[in-house]
Amino acid sequence: xxxxxxxxxxxxxxxxxxxxxxxxxxxxxxxxxxxxxxxxxxxxxxxxxxxxxxxxxxxxxxxxxxxxxxxxxxxxxxxxxxxxxxxxxxxxxxxxxxxxxxxxxxxxxxxxxxxxxxxxxxxxxxxxxxxxxxxxxxxxxxxxxxxxxxxxxxxxxxxxxxxxxxxxxxxxxxxxxxxxxxxxx
Amino acid sequence: xxxxxxxxxxxxxxxxxxxxxxxxxxxxxxxxxxxxxxxxxxxxxxxxxxxxxxxxxxxxxxxxxxxxxxxxxxxxxxxxxxxxxxxxxxxxxxxxxxxxxxxxxxxxxxxxxxxxxxxxxxxxxxxxxxxxxxxxxxxxxxxxxxxxxxxxxxxxxxxxxxxxxxxxxxxxxxxxxxxxxxxxxxxxxxxxxxxxxxxxxxxxxxxxxxxxxxxx
Numbered sequence: 001x002x003x004x005x006x007x008x009x010x011x012x013x014x015x016x017x018x019x020x021x022x023x024x025x026x027x028x029x030x031x032x033x034x035x036x037x038x039x040x041x042x043x044x045x046x047x048x049x050x051x052x053x054x055x056x057x058x059x060x061x062x063x064x065x066x067x068x069x070x071x072x073x074x075x076x077x078x079x080x081x082x083x084x085x086x087x088x089x090x091x092x093x094x095x096x097x098x099x100x101x102x103x104x105x106x107x108x109x110x111x112x113x114x115x116x117x118x119x120x121x122x123x124x125x126x127x128x129x130x131x132x133x134x135x136x137x138x139x140x141x142x143x144x145x146x147x148x149x150x151x152x153x154x155x156x157x158x159x160x161x162x163x164x165x166x167x168x169x170x171x172x173x174x175x176x177x178x179x180x181x182x183x184x185x
Numbered sequence: 186x187x188x189x190x191x192x193x194x195x196x197x198x199x200x201x202x203x204x205x206x207x208x209x210x211x212x213x214x215x216x217x218x219x220x221x222x223x224x225x226x227x228x229x230x231x232x233x234x235x236x237x238x239x240x241x242x243x244x245x246x247x248x249x250x251x252x253x254x255x256x257x258x259x260x261x262x263x264x265x266x267x268x269x270x271x272x273x274x275x276x277x278x279x280x281x282x283x284x285x286x287x288x289x290x291x292x293x294x295x296x297x298x299x300x301x302x303x304x305x306x307x308x309x310x311x312x313x314x315x316x317x318x319x320x321x322x323x324x325x326x327x328x329x330x331x332x333x334x335x336x337x338x339x340x341x342x343x344x345x346x347x348x349x350x351x352x353x354x355x356x357x358x359x360x361x362x363x364x365x366x367x368x369x370x371x372x373x374x375x376x377x378x379x380x381x382x383x384x385x386x387x388x389x390x391x392x393x394x395x396x397x398x399x400x401x
Contacts, residue, residue, distance in 0.1 A: 144203070
């Protein structure tokens with residue numbers, strides 16, 4: 001297992017000295033996870049394997065753009081894998097998305113006044129709070145992330161009114177917001 | 186500080202990568218300009234990271250060896266300096282820059298407003314930048330499909346409120362609306378439309394056939 005801090009150290013080691021051992025640690029931890037994540041959404045094993053490898057190669061290429069004060073390693077790698085998946089869906093004659101564009105978290109237009117909260121803290125709390133969501137909320141959140149479906153498509157698939165799905169999403173995010181903002185204020 | 190943030194469910198659609206390129210561009214500009222939207226996206230992406238980390242799967246040593254061999258020819262890249270906006274386009278947020286080719290420029294449309302049409306490959310939305318002189322209004326119109334608006338310069342007011350830089354608006358649906366640009370700088374906004382608008386004013390009605398045929 002790789003803790004969030006250890007994973008961030010590995011990415012910084014790649015940026016500092018093209019550290020292949022650090023890359024191997026990240027690959028062992030994250031490549032199978034990216035693959036499993038994509039397969040949950042219905043991607044076939046071969047494609048999922050390919051996307052996982054491309055995502056980890058991007059981790060190597062873009063390691064110098066990683067900023068641990070903005071995002072945890074898991075968050076950063078999720079964003080890379082997500083965008084690889086978007087590229088894949090649009091592959092037919094489409095230009096790839098610029099990495100710098102899609103890592104919105106890492107390139108805010110205006111510097112946020114309050115950067116007192118460390119990304120690692122947000123990540124750890126979000127991870128804990130995810131376990132505290134209701135089953136109804138988790139079903140919608142997981143479908144959204146794993147299956148890459150809009151909330152409207154999820155409502156249709158589950159046979160639920162659009163308003164019900166919206167309110168589950170808002171309640172789930174509201175719980176995260178309340179918990180994080182109470183601690184951070 | 187912006188006062189109109191996109192709803193949670195739309196930010197979720199954006200964070201998971203489920204949106205078509207047009208709406209995704211609108212959300213990316215909103216997130217670039219609105220600190221509150223950015224905070225929500227940070228949390229959603231952290232959620233994605235947590236779900237990713239929760240997966241359990243054995244390491245694949247063969248795939249690792251194969252990938253390590255590839256790295257011999259792949260350098261670790263220096264961070265790229267953000268591209269610079271050309272003169273007159275300083276208001277362009279970073280995610281929009283690469284969609285604005287150097288040959289693209291304002292085109293005068295009816296009613297005293299200007300437009301730049303953006304063509305996003307593989308997207309069926311009508312994606313435009315609109316520029317409205319201070320105090321000028323768009324013709325009264327209504328929408329039959331979804332409409333997303335992000336203000337990039339200046340501001341406008343309609344029956345639903347006042348919108349400033351970074352604000353996000355979802356089309357008011359079938360009701361008519363008549364946005365008026367605020368005093369000061371011209372109002373520039375990105376508009377993403379699922380269907381052409383329907384002009385409903387006494388003069389606008391005659392223009393609908395042109396709108397439908399995409400002539401204006």
